[in-house]
Amino acid sequence: MGAPSTKNEARACRVEDIFDITDSPPADVLDSLNAYFGAFAAPIRRDGAQYCLSCDARLGGVAAALGFGAAYQWGLAHGEATCTGCGWPARGMHSVKGADGTEILSLRNFFLAYHPDQVVRRDDASAEEVA
Secondary structure (H helix, E strand, C coil): CCCCCCCCCCCECCHHHCCCCCCCCCHHHHHHHHHHHCCEECCEEECCEEECCCCCCEECHHHHHCCCCECEEECCCCCEEEECCCCCEEEEEEEEECCCCCEEEEEEEEEEEECHHHCCCHHHCCHHHHC
8 A cells, every 4th residue: 555646746845845045044943844844745836826736626715716726625623624626635734843842933824735655545544544
């Protein structure tokens, strides 16, 4: 059993996929940020828009409301969401801590799809794994 398949190629997210870094942050800060973001897939962007990693639907609240495209929908767990097009899991609230436990970064309403290595589809799991 491997990771669930997606329409877009998934690679681990890095700080550079999210921020334009112009200064030289301390190496331990970059290491902590990259370790955190590595659980997510790098955002899929084309033509100035973001697309779902799994179903390749264009993501945007207005497009989803008008019936073309998809959006992230909040789930029951705080900060967690899913794509309305396919149900792929994502996180929209991020609190990144350093090795010493202090908060380095806080992002709100910024959705990142989980990397397929972090996802197990219920139909792929054995009965013992689900129980």
